[in-house]
Amino acid sequence: MHKEFLMGNEAIALGAIAAGVNLVSGYPGTPSSEVLETVAKRKRANIYVEWSVNEKSAIEVAAGAAYTGARSMVTMKQVGLNVASDPLMSLEYIGVKGGMVVLVADDPGPISSQTEQDTRHYAAFSKLPCFDPSDPQEAYEMVQEAFEYSEKYETPVFLRPTTRVCHGYASITIKDETEYRVHNFEGFRKDSGRWVIFPRLSYQNHIKIEARNKTLADDFSRYSRNRIYPACEKNTALKKGVASGGISFAYAIETLEELGMTKLLKISTPHPFPENLALSFLDGLTEILCIEELDPIIERELTYICGKYHLPVKIYGKLTGHVKNAGENSQDSVQETIMQFLEIPSISTDDASCADAPPALPVRPPVLCAGCPHRASFYAVKSAMKGRKTIFCGDIGCYTLGNAMPLDMVDTCLCMGAGLGIAQGVGHMEPDTACFAFVGDSTFFASAITGVINAVYNQADMTLVILDNSTTAMTGHQPHPGTGRTMMGGAVQKINIEAVLRGIGLSIVETVNPLDYAASVENVKRVADEPGVKAIIFKSPCIALTKPSGSMTVNSDKCINCRKCIHKLGCPALMISETHVSIDTSLCTGCSLCAQLCPVNAICPPEVNYKGGVHNE
Amino acid sequence: MNKNIVLCGVGGQGTVLASKLIAAAAMKKGLSVMSAETIGMAQRGGSVFSHIRIGEGLHSPMIGRGKADVILAFEPGEAVRMLPYLRKGGQAVVSARGIMPVTSALSGSSYKSEYMLAYLEKNVEHLLVIDTERACGEIGSSKVINILLLGAAVYSGALGLSDRDIKEIIKERVPERFHEMNLRALAYTKEYVIQNSLKSAGKERQ
Numbered sequence: 001m002h003k004e005f006l007m008g009n010e011a012i013a014l015g016a017i018a019a020g021v022n023l024v025s026g027y028p029g030t031p032s033s034e035v036l037e038t039v040a041k042r043k044r045a046n047i048y049v050e051w052s053v054n055e056k057s058a059i060e061v062a063a064g065a066a067y068t069g070a071r072s073m074v075t076m077k078q079v080g081l082n083v084a085s086d087p088l089m090s091l092e093y094i095g096v097k098g099g100m101v102v103l104v105a106d107d108p109g110p111i112s113s114q115t116e117q118d119t120r121h122y123a124a125f126s127k128l129p130c131f132d133p134s135d136p137q138e139a140y141e142m143v144q145e146a147f148e149y150s151e152k153y154e155t156p157v158f159l160r161p162t163t164r165v166c167h168g169y170a171s172i173t174i175k176d177e178t179e180y181r182v183h184n185f186e187g188f189r190k191d192s193g194r195w196v197i198f199p200r201l202s203y204q205n206h207i208k209i210e211a212r213n214k215t216l217a218d219d220f221s222r223y224s225r226n227r228i229y230p231a232c233e234k235n236t237a238l239k240k241g242v243a244s245g246g247i248s249f250a251y252a253i254e255t256l257e258e259l260g261m262t263k264l265l266k267i268s269t270p271h272p273f274p275e276n277l278a279l280s281f282l283d284g285l286t287e288i289l290c291i292e293e294l295d296p297i298i299e300r301e302l303t304y305i306c307g308k309y310h311l312p313v314k315i316y317g318k319l320t321g322h323v324k325n326a327g328e329n330s331q332d333s334v335q336e337t338i339m340q341f342l343e344i345p346s347i348s349t350d351d352a353s354c355a356d357a358p359p360a361l362p363v364r365p366p367v368l369c370a371g372c373p374h375r376a377s378f379y380a381v382k383s384a385m386k387g388r389k390t391i392f393c394g395d396i397g398c399y400t401l402g403n404a405m406p407l408d409m410v411d412t413c414l415c416m417g418a419g420l421g422i423a424q425g426v427g428h429m430e431p432d433t434a435c436f437a438f439v440g441d442s443t444f445f446a447s448a449i450t451g452v453i454n455a456v457y458n459q460a461d462m463t464l465v466i467l468d469n470s471t472t473a474m475t476g477h478q479p480h481p482g483t484g485r486t487m488m489g490g491a492v493q494k495i496n497i498e499a500v501l502r503g504i505g506l507s508i509v510e511t512v513n514p515l516d517y518a519a520s521v522e523n524v525k526r527v528a529d530e531p532g533v534k535a536i537i538f539k540s541p542c543i544a545l546t547k548p549s550g551s552m553t554v555n556s557d558k559c560i561n562c563r564k565c566i567h568k569l570g571c572p573a574l575m576i577s578e579t580h581v582s583i584d585t586s587l588c589t590g591c592s593l594c595a596q597l598c599p600v601n602a603i604c605p606p607e608v609n610y611k612g613g614v615h616n617e
Numbered sequence: 618m619n620k621n622i623v624l625c626g627v628g629g630q631g632t633v634l635a636s637k638l639i640a641a642a643a644m645k646k647g648l649s650v651m652s653a654e655t656i657g658m659a660q661r662g663g664s665v666f667s668h669i670r671i672g673e674g675l676h677s678p679m680i681g682r683g684k685a686d687v688i689l690a691f692e693p694g695e696a697v698r699m700l701p702y703l704r705k706g707g708q709a710v711v712s713a714r715g716i717m718p719v720t721s722a723l724s725g726s727s728y729k730s731e732y733m734l735a736y737l738e739k740n741v742e743h744l745l746v747i748d749t750e751r752a753c754g755e756i757g758s759s760k761v762i763n764i765l766l767l768g769a770a771v772y773s774g775a776l777g778l779s780d781r782d783i784k785e786i787i788k789e790r791v792p793e794r795f796h797e798m799n800l801r802a803l804a805y806t807k808e809y810v811i812q813n814s815l816k817s818a819g820k821e822r823q
Contacts, residue, residue: 359697365719
């Protein structure tokens with residue numbers, strides 16, 4: 001054993017490695033991505049790791065491995081589970097031979113997601129066990145225990161951390177390499193009565209699953225991470241208790257340790273719910289406060305148990321309006337709720353902030369980086385289609401930020417790959433609208449290809465714009481089929497987007513460098529007027545992957561301070577001053593888009609010397 | 618020793634390295650550490666923070682309002698934003714250089730970091746404002762803002778880490794070619810903190 005300072009996601013990865021995991025697959029998505037990346041970085045020779053093309057592929061790959069008796073883990077964010085839900089729901093009935101952990105990271109807030117969906121519901125829906133860690137150390141140990149339970153009950157299990165656990169760091173105690181488990185496995189054994197899903201098999205297995213979950217609920221009541229913390233001495237007569245799980249449990253216990261412990265129930269396996277343990281917690285109490293994020297799962301379970309056993313206990317939480325029902329909890333919000341529940345008057349805050357109100361704070365929404373090629377692509381389409389009736393359907397990725405002013409180029413955004421379908425639907429209803437769908441290269445491979453086929457087959461009239469920056473930028477630059485790199489380190493054949501589109505039957509597929517403004521505008525004007533489904537690939541690498549060519553400079557003698565560059569592009573490197581525009585050299589990548597727009601040629605690339613100008617800093 | 622530290626700034630400023638160095642230095646002293654930071658969309662030019670907690674018996678990495686012993690702010694406006702986290706008598710270390718948000722360039726409204734600094738001067742008892750622009754100029758690198766702020770916090774005594782702790786961890790965790798530059802940044806802040814405390818001691822005597 002030794003100590004390391006690890007992010008929760010790294011702890012989960014190292015826990016899986018220590019448990020002898022043989023295969024890890026996944027699709028990137030905040031806050032889950034670092035799990036698979038850490039396995040790839042820290043793995044020993046015999047672990048297979050892949051970024052799959054999407055979550056559905058990933059879970060199927062992991063299931064196949066588990067069919068052989070190998071230990072497998074699949075990683076994704078909560079909305080990724082929607083994509084993987086088809087194989088998941090059937091896998092429930094088939095089960096596994098080797099341990100299989102389905103790691104799904106939930107994102108209360110939401111901080112980087114479209115939804116505040118709660119994977120604990122999916123656990124109940126798919127009847128699968130679910131583990132819910134509240135800190136990195138627990139996540140490290142829990143993933144190893146999850147593999148044990150998975151094998152004991154021959155079923156995939158969920159590990160469901162949330163953002164603050166995934167991205168929280170802690171100095172935790174972990175195993176040395178010599179302590180790692182080696183998981184040997186038998187291999188796939190043909191048995192169509194086990195591995196081929198048929199209505200009759202599903203019926204029989206449904207009966208078994210319901211029985212198993214009763215056993216599991218009893219087993220989980222004895223699981224050491226589901227736990228009752230006793231009240232402190234002064235509170236032993238108190239008939240109030242708190243129930244919690246996940247990061248909210250960490251907030252709750254810190255608050256209670258400060259205020260004086262009440263009876264506290266920690267739920268680490270929200271499904272199947274540890275009913276016996278909950279009954280002993282409820283014993284002697286009359287009021288319970290449930291503190292959890294996303295949906296009121298613990299609250300509903302406790303309410304159900306009280307009804308089932310006719311217990312005169314009031315259960316408070318989100319359903320009763322005692323806890324806010326959207327957004328994430330914080331140390332402060334939990335403390336406030338608990339103090340109200342315990343009727344402790346709020347103490348005046350101890351902070352150093354002061355009597356007079358602070359000046360108006362700067363608003364800093366996230367923006368496309370300086371030099372981002374997406375800005376150039378969006379602006380070219382905007383210029384080319386000016387004055388026309390258009391719809392610009394966006395998608396999931398950095399380029400969703402194209403919705404911000406001044407670009408204002410994302411009219412819709414729903415989920416991965418949806419922009420294509422939406423553009424088609426709008427086009428069928430409004431034939432006079434020029435319909436555009438923007439999709440990134442990774443999203444194209446993940447979930448846009450079927451949308452293109454649908455468009456071609458059903459005779460849609462639309463322009464597909466692929467924003468190809470040669471990476472999965474938003475989630476931290478993971479490789480994808482178009483990059484020619486895999487997580488096993490090998491260079492493989494790149495899958496060519498243009499060839500895929502031509503293979504589907506598009507006759508107009510043009511590739512343009514978006515940083516060439518004039519050529520891009522001309523291209524969009526020409527292509528958009530063609531009938532049917534046509535595509536433009538704006539190809540230019542993410543600025544985080546390339547070396548900047550040096551900062552642009554503003555010739556302050558020439559600059560007429562019209563600020564067109566700022567008002568059209570909204571690039572964070574462009575700054576206003578009293579007399580002229582200036583450029584933040586630490587941000588500018590030298591993409592030159594602003595120079596191409598400048599009406600008086602006042603912006604020069606670094607290598608150009610202009611005479612008489614005062615150099616900008 | 619239990620310490621709660623908040624780092625804040627704008628995405629891309631190097632708050633993460635500073636928080637990693639503090640955590641590593643504390644762990645080297647045998648202390649337990651928990652931390653949390655902004656990851657994801659907000660990193661693209663948005664307001665970012667790290668919470669670091671050092672000590673025993675911690676359950677969560679998140680710091681409650683009024684519980685931070687130290688705030689290391691890489692930008693004056695961000696210091697004001699996070700000020701509710703600072704406890705009474707806590708230490709704030711702030712870089713004087715304001716960063717203009719894209720939104721104010723667009724709307725033509727100007728964001729004046731001087732107002733933020735004036736507010737901090739008026740309301741924070743233990744405040745160290747570092748003229749990072751000047752310091753970076755003297756040291757000859759724009760990349761040392763994080764070490765300047767970290768050094769100021771160390772020499773103010775607020776972090777519970779010594780000169781030796783921080784130098785050792787820089788040697789361990791930062792590539793060798795940056796050592797000399799970082800040591801110069803530390804020397805700069807040491808001198809600055811000493812001068813500053815002499816000045817305030819002088820004020821008290823008057």
